[in-house]
Amino acid sequence: QQQVKQSPQSLIVQKGGISIINCAYENTAFDYFPWYQQFPGKGPALLIAIRPDVSEKKEGRFTISFNKSAKQFSLHIMDSQPGDSATYFCAAEGGTALIFGKGTTLSVSS
Amino acid sequence: GAGVSQSPSNKVTEKGKDVELRCDPISGHTALYWYRQSLGQGLEFLIYFQGNSAPDKSGLPSDRFSAERTGGSVSTLTIQRTQQEDSAVYLCASSLAVGGGYEQYFGPGTRLTVT
Numbered sequence A: 001q002q003q004v005k006q007s008p009q010s011l012i013v014q015k016g017g018i019s020i021i022n023c024a025y026e027n028t029a030f031d032y033f034p035w036y037q038q039f040p041g042k043g044p045a046l047l048i049a050i051r052p053d054v055s056e057k058k059e060g061r062f063t064i065s066f067n068k069s070a071k072q073f074s075l076h077i078m079d080s081q082p083g084d085s086a087t088y089f090c091a092a093e094g095g096t097a098l099i100f101g102k103g104t105t106l107s108v109s110s
Numbered sequence B: 001g002a003g004v005s006q007s008p009s010n011k012v013t014e015k016g017k018d019v020e021l022r023c024d025p026i027s028g029h030t031a032l033y034w035y036r037q038s039l040g041q042g043l044e045f046l047i048y049f050q051g052n053s054a055p056d057k058s059g060l061p062s063d064r065f066s067a068e069r070t071g072g073s074v075s076t077l078t079i080q081r082t083q084q085e086d087s088a089v090y091l092c093a094s095s096l097a098v099g100g101g102y103e104q105y106f107g108p109g110t111r112l113t114v115t
Helices: none
Strands: A006-007 A008-015 A019-025 A032-037 A044-048 A056-059 A062-067 A071-078 A085-092 A104-109 B005-007 B011-012 B019-024 B031-037 B045-051 B065-069 B075-079 B090-093 B109-112
Touching: A008 A019, A019 A085, A019 A104, A032 A062, A044 A062, A044 A071, A071 A085, A104 B045, B005 B045, B005 B090, B011 B019, B011 B031, B019 B090, B019 B109, B031 B075, B045 B075, B075 B090
Parallel strands: A008 A104, B011 B109
Antiparallel strands: A006 A019, A019 A071, A032 A044, A032 A085, A056 A062, A062 A071, A085 A104, B005 B019, B019 B075, B031 B045, B031 B090, B065 B075, B090 B109
16 A cells, blocks of 8 residues: 655656646655655655645745645745756655655756 | 765675675664665665664565664664565665654665576
8 A cells, every 4th residue: 555645757847947746645644744855876865844734844945835634745846957856755754664655756957 | 974874785696595784873863764665666664673672574575574783773684585576775764763753864775686
């Protein structure tokens, strides 16, 4: 049973554009929702995270939007840059280990 | 400071052989996790350790997989009688504690190839 569904699987965006990645979860016990960024040959690294008591969190060009009633959250990357090209994973946690989505490969063309 | 380290970085083994993968967590982190990353499948939780508590083994895919953590620090993931479907990148992560929104810091992974 896949508890966190992520889309799209891959995404191509022009430099300066907005990248949007969506995730949906099923377990209402989840109370922490991080996004991880992974470059080839490296382990994932925390990018930004949100708790369900807020609807949006912004850090620089990265924003998480959270819709508790719909059990959905999304990552927006503003002014996307070639250096943002990586694989992005959403995740959810309910007091134990992280449950990850299957990942989105983002390619930002210059 | 030093991050999470894993060894070896790459491991090629023949089907049926046993392998051991090592993880050195960040000093002071009481929680240690193992995940498996297969192509197109995201990161799959395998097992976690929290301090001296019994590990949560709920993600281990079969009894061929086991892990231990000695002295609350270094951990070893063992796969017995390896199968081709075990080929994947095995990632280790550590955090100050389990859950609670504590950031998990990942190592670079061990790429396992079973021929």
